[in-house]
Amino acid sequence: MTREPTHFVGVDWASGAWVTVVYSSKSDRPDIDVFDTIREVWDEYGEASHRIVVDVPIGLCESFDADDCPCEVADGEIFRACDSLARSVIGDRYRSVFTSPARQAARMAADGDAGHAEITEKNKDLTGKGLTQQAAGIASGIVATEDLLLGDGDSDVLVEGHPEVCFRAFNGKPLEHSKKTAPGVDERLSAISSVQEYTPDDWRVLAKDLRTEDRRVQLDDLLDALVLALTAFAKDDEYKQLPPDPPTDANGLPMQMVYRSRTDLVE
Template sequence: MTYLGLDACKAGWVVAVVSDERWIDAFVATDIAAAETRGIDEFAAACMVVDIPIGIPDTGTRLADTLARRFIKPRGSSVFPTPVRAALLADTYADAREASVAASGKSLSAQAYAIRERILDADGYAGRARIPLVEGHPEVSFRAMAGSGIPHAKKTFAGMTLRHQLLQAEGIDVPMELEGRLGGASADDLLDAAAMAWTARRVARGDADRFPPLHLAERFSDDVDSAIWF
């Protein structure tokens, strides 16, 4: 079987493809639907995990984000609070900040607002995907592979080297020279996508963990299971 891991990049999504035994390939897709179509048609993919929130809160914060931040210390800032739905639907950043304060008591960053279309795309597509689609987070997955907190940021040489080694230990030997032909995707994007593919493999096998655990599962008005899998 083969599995897809998706991470956002300048050109859309970089998609890593792995099998039960090894690394297969990577490509860039404009949106999640295109990634799924190519993944199924070309690689017979059975599951995909995306590094973007799925399950958007209407008020307050998600338990998934809170638990994930604790788990990945000292890299906790890598998990940003998922914006409330009203903020994501706002036409301007100023309106989004106002809506966020009204619904959650907190503002939101320009970075979070800038990826609102990606968040809404993933959240809306989850219910109509042809293969299982769930949320992951690369730093959560790498932390799970390592068995302890990761000291190096992902964009540093030490950080990329460590993450590459962690994937190799899981049978996923990412050919870093691929960065040159994946227009719009950087080396850390490729490693993050590979971590999401590792997670997709675990989800399909029934080996994955999740935040929050099933007995604390959260659903909001979109009626989507809000969880970070790893």
């Protein structure tokens, strides 16, 4: 007998660790945990979850000359439409959307045998654009997530979301302050204050639960995982995607960022 999913999970990949915030229809309070791998997250929550929203790119570009690459083309570059749309809707916070690496460049970076100069040159050959250190630094998380989805993961359950897009959707307008600042924290807490499943003390409860963790989780990592978990609650009429009709990559994975809103962020 198939059990009804009861969990709604947000996952932030931070400094090599996977921070999860979990709401459950069977509990009055959220939980937080830290895992070493996305596989551990899936083994713990995959079967029990309605949706898991993770902050790493899913669905990657191939190259200029690949017949099965649905990426956008402009100014001598190819890129994921969802990345471009995300930058447009979050306004001044657009720099928080890193250029997603092409698949070959991501796997080169994840292998750990190549330096940044070689990786960024490879990505430039494939897409027309190099990679920042930050973008190359998330490659191992990207590859681990893709390998999971190409194995026994479920791309209808495990989906990509960007925290700044999710905060923007809840806020109703672009945010003004960096998440690393006190005004930015206040702005983000205000953005989620009216979300039905959230109560004002949830973030404090989660922060207290981290006291026993031997790894350092920053406040912005907690808030990112939290907004992704609240996004995971989206009902059908609130579940939105950038772009609204996302393409799939060469491996059949959706190239999208999900968010929760009753109105579309783009026309």
